[in-house]
Amino acid sequence: MTPSKPRPNWVARQPRAHALALLATVLLALPTAARAQPTYTLFAPTSTPAVPSVTNDFAPVELGVKFQSDIEGDILGIRFYKGTANTGTHVGSLWSAAGARLAFATFTGETASGWQDYYYWPDYWVQDRPGLFTGSGLAMRFADLDGTPLDVYQIATQMTDESGQSYPLHIDTLLDNALGTQGYYGAFNANMHVDSQPSAGSSGSAAIIASAQREGVPVITAKQLLAWLDAREATQVSTVAFTGTVLTFDLASPARNLSLMVPTRTTTGQTLLSVTRAGAPVTTVTRTIKGVDFAFIDGALAGTYTATYN
Known part of the structure; x- marks a missing residue:
């Protein structure tokens, strides 16, 4: 819980x-x-019952344990210890103190023996x-x-x-x-x-x-x-400088298919005229991200970039 x-x-x-x-x-x-907050369990994974299973009683029975929590919380799972003779279908139930059945679930993917767990993440x-x-x-x-x-x-x-x-x-x-x-x-x-x-x-x-x-x-x-x-962690953008009309930066170890985003407008209203890499023009595509226009350089390669504004 x-x-x-x-x-x-x-x-x-x-x-x-x-x-x-x-x-x-x-x-x-x-x-x-x-x-x-911590998570608690009533039985440690290393706990085992003195008698894991019996071999001379084939009638289905329902066994359980009563507990009381000192803090408010949620029941996230139910578990039982399965002995090698405990074959068949097992159903876990959660009961209120008044004896009302609050929830139940059928265990699936059981192992041959040991603790069997059914965890639950409430839909509420x-x-x-x-x-x-x-x-x-x-x-x-x-x-x-x-x-x-x-x-x-x-x-x-x-x-x-x-x-x-x-x-x-x-x-x-x-x-x-x-x-x-x-x-x-x-x-x-x-x-x-x-x-x-x-x-x-x-x-x-x-x-x-x-x-x-x-x-x-x-x-x-x-x-x-x-x-x-x-790849993202290895991509490095450095030596960023802006003179008022020219933005320059270096790109190293770019991820494959990396898209660089260059602002199309400065805070003072100047608009982007061109973007070059090592002096050669590069193709850009304008896309709007959360209301802001950016010039995307798709498949960006390593090198020194220069963005010129009017």
């Missing part, structure tokens, strides 16, 4: 000019409940509201206590098959807001259990992929996102 809030996923290690991508289903191997957190889990919309880098960046990233999970989310509502809303005038760009993560929950996971993942294909948005893996992050 824990005192609330949805969880992000972790991505180890260190994104392309247009930061819009979808993570394919079941990509991030280390989901974690990263919250300021989300209330089927698209974009609730957006965070920054991009992978966020961890830092050490002294501020040193670590080679570990964290990304939020915007779409799941366990939080009462409707599809394609959620993916369509995220894509519309990213591709539309609002410019809510991001790498949107989908956590679909196509292995343990084929029906829910497959229907959600199929809707997500179909919407992405319709809009021409790539569906990528976590590994590809890490490669994107590495």
Whole structure:
């Protein structure tokens, strides 16, 4: 149990000019409940019952434990210890102090023995509201206590098959807001259990992929996102100088297909006339980002750039 809030996923290690991508289903191997408040469990993973199972009683029974919490929180999962003789279907239930059955779930993907877990991320957190889990919309880098960046990233999970989310509502809303005038760009993560929950996971993942294909948005893996992050971190823009009519800067180690964004207008109203690289003209395309016009240099190469204003 824990005192609330949805969880992000972790991505180890260190994104392309247009930061819009979808993570394919079941990509991030280390989901974690990263919250300021701690998470508690009644039994440690190393705890085992004195009698894991019996072999001479074949009648189904319901066993449980009664507990009381000293703090307010949410029940995020239920678990039981399975002995080698505990075959068949297992259903976990949550009961109120008055004996009312609040929730139940069938365990899937069980191992032959040991602790079996069913975790739950309540739909009342989300209330089927698209974009609730957006965070920054991009992978966020961890830092050490002294501020040193670590080679570990964290990304939020915007779409799941366990939080009462409707599809394609959620993916369509995220894509519309990213591709539309609002410019809510991001790498949107989908956590679909196509292995343990084929029906829910497959229907959600199929809707997500179909919407992405319709809009021409790539569906990528976590590994590809890490490669994107590495390329972004390696790109360096330096020696930036502005004289009032001329902007110069150096670009080193540019990511593949990098798009540079140069303002088309200065704060004093001067408009962009031309952009050159090492003295040779470069092609630019004007695009509006959140109400501001920029001259995009698509597929930018390394070198010294000069932007001239009137």
